[in-house]
Amino acid sequence: MARTVDSAHRDRLLDAAARDLLECGLPGATLDRLAAAAGTSARMLVHHFGSRQALLDAALERARAWELDRARAVLPSTKDFPSALAGAWSWFGGDEAHRYFRLFGQVAAIGRLGDEQAGVSRARLTTEWLTVFTDGFAAGGHHPAAARRLATGLLAQIRGLLLDLDATGDRARIERAYRDYVELLT
Incomplete structure (x- = not known):
């Protein structure tokens, strides 16, 4: 049996x-x-x-689902997306998000070496975040094409700042740079 x-x-x-x-x-x-x-x-x-x-x-897959659920809670797609974005660094720069960033950075690095993990490809690691940010900018009133461009810049900025934080630990400088960037967006 x-x-x-x-x-x-x-x-x-x-x-x-x-x-x-x-x-x-x-x-x-x-x-x-x-x-x-x-x-x-x-x-x-x-x-x-x-x-x-x-x-x-x-x-x-489970960890990725947790990360994206948390991201959508921190960055809800609402008209007030810029305010949510302004307060989001406390999550992006915190321990919880750092664990996701580290794990999926490892997945991306393994993929760059030619061994993509089934289901969580490097492309997906980008497109899912682009969707979170695009949805937020669109809910805030941006045209879909503009929302996608803003999402692309935001994703690049956040990833770069997180790499910088991981390498230097200079939290004050990086938090200031994030605030400055969000001010430019809003």
Whole structure:
């Protein structure tokens, strides 16, 4: 008789694996490390997901969904998008967003080396953020083409500032640069 998969248990394992990736990163994400984080065995992870790669793909998808849900909460698509944008640095520059930035930066770096992760491609890492920002600018009254151009510049600015923050730790200078850029937009 075939075993049925307990989807609630599988979801808990998946959540634990996604949290581990956010805390520890993609390098060194062995089945043993992910199993320890989930309080189970490597064998059980393979039972539920089929392979380490399938687990990683699913965990990256879960983490990505969490990030985008949080981004839409911080940056709702409303007429007052510029105000939301002005206050968003507290999230972008904080620990929670830094974990996402680091993890998906690792995914992008691996992709640049020719090993795209299934489901979370480098292109998707950009297009999903462009959609968040484009929707916000459009809700704020910008024509769709202008909203897309503004979103492109904003995404580049934020990524550059986050790389700078990661490299230098000069939070005051970077926060000021973000505020200046948002003032230019508004």
